[in-house]
Amino acid sequence: MTPRPVSIRPARESDLPALVALANHYIEQTNALFTTELQTVEGRRSWFEGYGTGRYRLLVAEDETGLLGCTYSSRYRPTPAFDTTVETSIYLQPHCHGAGLGARLYAALFDILRMEEVHLAVAGVAQPNPASNALHRKCGFEEVGTFREYARKRGVWISSTWFQKLIVTTTA
Template sequence: MIRDALLSDCPQICSIYNYFIENSRATFEERQVEPSDIASRVVTLQKELLWLVYEQQGEILGYAYVSPWKGRSAYRFSVESSIYVAHSTAGKGVGTQLYQALLNRLQDYPIATVIAGIALPNPASVAIHERLGFHKVAEFEKVGRKFGEWVNVGYWQQQIKTEQQIDELEQRVLEEC
């Protein structure tokens, strides 16, 4: 079942994320986080955007969320997506289902562009993004350093609304201001 994250999910979300902090370059965080850190992030993002979990028989197998791309107002129609799947369930379709649900739910939001940053190399992450319609738009060299190695970050993006939908959204937002 894919649903909105609850505060009670935070210990399991934290466990999934801490695996990636300790064992991969998928995140540039280098110190483990606490469930209270995750709870704060969930509460903050869910005020305006999405944080979803994939739950199976009471176990959280993955999570996905979007956060604002940048703080300046002209970026208001763009978000950055993040997805993490429990290491034990990698390659079983959980990530694809979760990400597709996130993209589908974003149709109800005034969001036009979804951007994903991927620490490279990461063929699995590149594959899921491209399978879901993202395309590579940039790569920054040696912008992160983790485990004593420099890491490049690639950016993939997807337009989830047509130009007409974007114009209508912008007009609606301007009218609300």
């Protein structure tokens, strides 16, 4: 069987329903998203509008079957001292794990971020999640520490391991 071609591109507003469905999967089935309330397209619209140009990007991977995953870079903290630090996130459809798509999505995001004034990317991974830990290490992140039992969802304490990756800017 020949693999289907996968396209990685900036998200469009028409992707919002599929992005919401993907987020809702992670809200319902995992601890990867700490929110407990399911999302709606209208409720996620302002989140979506925060991406586009500059440091804050939202990319999707798709094939002819639809959206396969997404990655994005968000503001880390709302003070100017952190302007060149972004927090990255990545989510894949369950059937896409382990096929290299996460690494391809992150590579596309980092290619863009190298053209922006970004110094550091950070990512928090809810534990346990050996696949996501491995993906972040494969993509050049280094582990910097774990917050133990710092969130609670569905009555369960969640720990989160944080990773960082220096972004080498290619602009002059």
